[in-house]
Amino acid sequence: MRYLITGTAGFIGFHLARRLLDEGHFVVGFDGMTPYYDPRLKEARHAVLARSNGFRPVIGMLEDADALTRAAELAEPEVIVHLAAQAGVRYSLENPKAYVDANVVGSWNILEVAKQAGVKHLLLASTSSIYGANEKVPFAETDKTDEPMTIYAATKKSMEVMAHSYAHLYDIPTTAFRFFTVYGPWGRPDMALFKFVEAIENDRPIEIYGEGQMSRDFTYIDDLVEGIVRLIAIPPAEENRVAEPAGIDTLSRHAPFRVVNIGGGQPVGLMTFVETVEAAVGRPAIRKMLPMQPGDVPRTYASADLLKALTGYCPETRVADGVAAFVDWYRDYRIAVGP
Numbered sequence: 001m002r003y004l005i006t007g008t009a010g011f012i013g014f015h016l017a018r019r020l021l022d023e024g025h026f027v028v029g030f031d032g033m034t035p036y037y038d039p040r041l042k043e044a045r046h047a048v049l050a051r052s053n054g055f056r057p058v059i060g061m062l063e064d065a066d067a068l069t070r071a072a073e074l075a076e077p078e079v080i081v082h083l084a085a086q087a088g089v090r091y092s093l094e095n096p097k098a099y100v101d102a103n104v105v106g107s108w109n110i111l112e113v114a115k116q117a118g119v120k121h122l123l124l125a126s127t128s129s130i131y132g133a134n135e136k137v138p139f140a141e142t143d144k145t146d147e148p149m150t151i152y153a154a155t156k157k158s159m160e161v162m163a164h165s166y167a168h169l170y171d172i173p174t175t176a177f178r179f180f181t182v183y184g185p186w187g188r189p190d191m192a193l194f195k196f197v198e199a200i201e202n203d204r205p206i207e208i209y210g211e212g213q214m215s216r217d218f219t220y221i222d223d224l225v226e227g228i229v230r231l232i233a234i235p236p237a238e239e240n241r242v243a244e245p246a247g248i249d250t251l252s253r254h255a256p257f258r259v260v261n262i263g264g265g266q267p268v269g270l271m272t273f274v275e276t277v278e279a280a281v282g283r284p285a286i287r288k289m290l291p292m293q294p295g296d297v298p299r300t301y302a303s304a305d306l307l308k309a310l311t312g313y314c315p316e317t318r319v320a321d322g323v324a325a326f327v328d329w330y331r332d333y334r335i336a337v338g339p
């Protein structure tokens with residue numbers, strides 16, 4: 001198949017592209033190589049992808065509609081997977097405009113490209129953050145998501161609702177998946193696992209927010225990619241509406257549009273996570289306890305019922321195994337690129 005994937009120099013896009021290239025697909029990877037975190041890591045990911053004959057990188061910004069159009073002309077995509085975004089909860093307080101530009105304007109440009117290309121399936125990366133501080137757990141896709149706590153979450157919600165309108169108006173089969181704290185090798189330097197391992201290895205304190213009382217539903221990267229690949233094969237349509245369990249499907253009555261969580265439904269307390277990281281690194285951390293930060297939510301917890309009903313699959317990697325795999329990768333990576 002022919003794919004256009006955005007965000008291939010990023011953590012998730014890299015892993016998805018690598019899997020699809022290994023399966024023999026053709027992938028145009030669009031990425032702006034933004035300086036939000038060390039671009040050397042992004043270059044290194046693209047260098048791995050460039051070893052595959054089927055990979056064509058296009059460097060450009062989502063906000064640049066012409067660059068996106070050129071990428072789509074090169075790809076002639078049957079499927080678009082839109083993963084590029086300004087990610088990160090905390091940075092959205094510092095630089096909200098980056099989120100509106102990339103995630104609202106940029107995502108709208110992707111909708112236009114999908115409309116022009118007449119794709120069989122458009123898939124978009126949304127986030128567990130849009131459940132805000134919901135108290136009902138696990139978070140089901142049918143729950144209210146109108147009370148975002150950050151502009152990051154608000155821009156992702158905007159993307160979802162814009163995509164519904166395009167799915168309705170232009171009959172674009174569209175799946176928005178909501179990811180839950182994805183982690184693993186080649187992971188993001190702004191996320192807790194990377195920061196914790198780096199701090200412990202360098203005898204620096206780790207910062208533990210919310211006095212350690214928060215919990216997160218962690219999803220191992222290979223499990224996430226498995227979920228994405230299975231969902232690619234299931235464009236939303238009446239013939240695949242989930243009848244049982246009743247009421248869980250988010251398939252719209254007005255458009256070929258569906259929202260699906262990809263998460264394991266096994267939240268881990270922050271202090272348990274810290275102990276798991278310490279065990280994997282082989283040393284205790286210096287712990288600096290801090291209050292909750294503005295925009296933080298106390299917990300995330302995915303209902304995986306809809307994912308399971310659609311695909312028969314549910315993430316299964318144990319956090320201890322996934323963290324150990326990250327630490328192995330991190331040490332090799334630091335030797336290769338330096339501090």
Ligand SMILES: NC(=O)c1ccc[n+]([C@@H]2O[C@H](COP(=O)([O-])OP(=O)(O)OC[C@H]3O[C@@H](n4cnc5c(N)ncnc54)[C@H](O)[C@@H]3O)[C@@H](O)[C@H]2O)c1
Nearest residue numbers: 007009010011012032033034061062084085102179181182
């Ligand atoms: N990693 C997680 O835990 C997680 C959780 C929920 C949702 N998500 C979503 O999944 C997607 C992928 O996340 P990730 O962890 O791989 O993040 P990432 O930051 O590693 O990757 C995003 C990529 O998009 C590119 N990019 C950013 N802004 C751009 C722009 N304006 N134009 C062109 N390229 C741009 C960056 O250069 C980067 O390579 C994002 O949409 C993110 O919001 C991630």
